Amino acid sequence: MRHLAPALEELLRRADPTAHIYTELVAVDRTHLRRIKDDWADADGGLPISNMTPRDDGGLQLAEAQSTKIFHAAQDGFATNLDNTTPFDMAYIEWAGSDPANITLNAIKPYLHPFVDGNSGNQDVATWVLQVYALIKYDPNGLGSEEELTLLPLHAPIEQEAGTSAGVVTFDLTGIRIKPKAHIPFNADGGFTWKYPTTFIQIRGIQSDGTDATNIGWGKDSAVSDTKTTSGNILGSRQLSKPVGNEEQGTYADEAAANNRPYVTVSTGTFTTATVTFGNNPFDLGAAPSNAVEFVCRADVPVGTSMTYQVENDSAVYVNILDGQTVADIADLAKVQTYKMRATLTTNATSDVTPILREFGVREVTINDITDVASPRGATWGFNPVTLTAEIGQVNIVAIRDGILDFEDRVTEILAAHDIGSLFIRLWIGATNASKYDEWLHIDDYFIDDTEGLT
Known part of the structure; x- marks a missing residue:
């Protein structure tokens, strides 16, 4: 989840707020993501990646060097x-x-x-x-x-x-x-x-x-x-x-x-800022895409640290991208099968905290805005206060049939045209007068567990 942008916060706090929840039903056609420990071996130069460490939980973080914080190194006896x-x-x-x-x-x-x-x-x-x-x-x-x-x-x-x-x-x-x-x-x-x-x-x-x-x-x-x-x-x-x-x-x-x-x-x-590049082993969709190509750039970003994501454009220059942006949003970038990409993990000012890259890559998608016919209800999140690990979030999406009861409404047609495992719900808080990828707040993505009608 990105931080709440000041521009969006201002829109939310207005007496007549223009920001609201947006609901998207996304169909994934093809994907190439790196998100497990073995995936990072595809980086240029292979493993080990300079100043980086793949994590057992699948993420990629800056390599950690020990820095003594406090010590006493003398003894004349023992506490027993x-x-x-x-x-x-x-x-x-x-x-x-x-x-x-x-x-x-x-x-x-x-x-x-x-x-x-x-x-x-x-x-x-x-x-x-x-x-x-x-x-x-x-x-x-x-x-x-x-x-x-x-x-x-x-x-x-x-x-x-x-x-x-x-x-x-x-x-x-x-x-x-x-x-x-x-x-x-x-x-x-x-x-x-x-x-x-x-x-x-x-x-x-x-x-x-x-x-x-x-x-x-x-x-x-x-x-x-x-x-x-x-x-x-x-x-x-x-x-x-x-x-x-x-x-x-x-x-x-x-x-x-x-x-x-x-x-x-x-x-x-202590950590040193570093960049991981996938140029020799680019992200490959497996075939020329016909639908939108979306960038996936997900990371844990503690306060004071930052992430920079880039893709090589048609002029062989790396340009910045954001999570959720599509190729159509980036100048001088065509819709092709493979993309060279890189990510820079930047530590904080005191060099003692690292961001963690969780997912990085591309996917071919069809994004269906169903905000006008669907609304989220009863979203829940939870985490363990000791380990600070989260449970999988859940939400109920209630959609209306926006046409004749002939099973040709928008949501039913999308469900019928795709395997349910290739679909997920994406929720945003945004506004038409705010930049989607810079200022909207991405709440969460939800895989569809079940569908049922309401009486």
């Missing part, structure tokens, strides 16, 4: 409360700096020891487990007047095989996209004890049978009992316990600072 019994030690980071709201973690590297008594024969840890939480609530008056913290896990537990000596263990978070500033804690007392987005980091050790390991430790520096601040962000440690009788899941008693500084490095990703 690394199991699920109370109390247990955690590191925390208050994100009080000026990092963008959608910053993502790239790696967490604690210094861990598999046998703190110095006897390797007593090692029973087989796997290290990382869990990152967001602080979502602080209550200074919990059960028994304890200060309580409510923590929300931000991912499934991440495991790393335990070695046979003490050292830094790297938990790679690439692709998980943990956003530590996505949650601002609620202070139940109305105060500002925890006023910044805060991440808690828990390390556990487990044996090969899945039970808690013993004789393990996380490096700590007891020579310094205060926190460490880097670029406004604060690194410290806390000792938490599970309060007896508290029925609220994810709530812990705050036993106060652990009086040491944890040995840990927290890294975020």
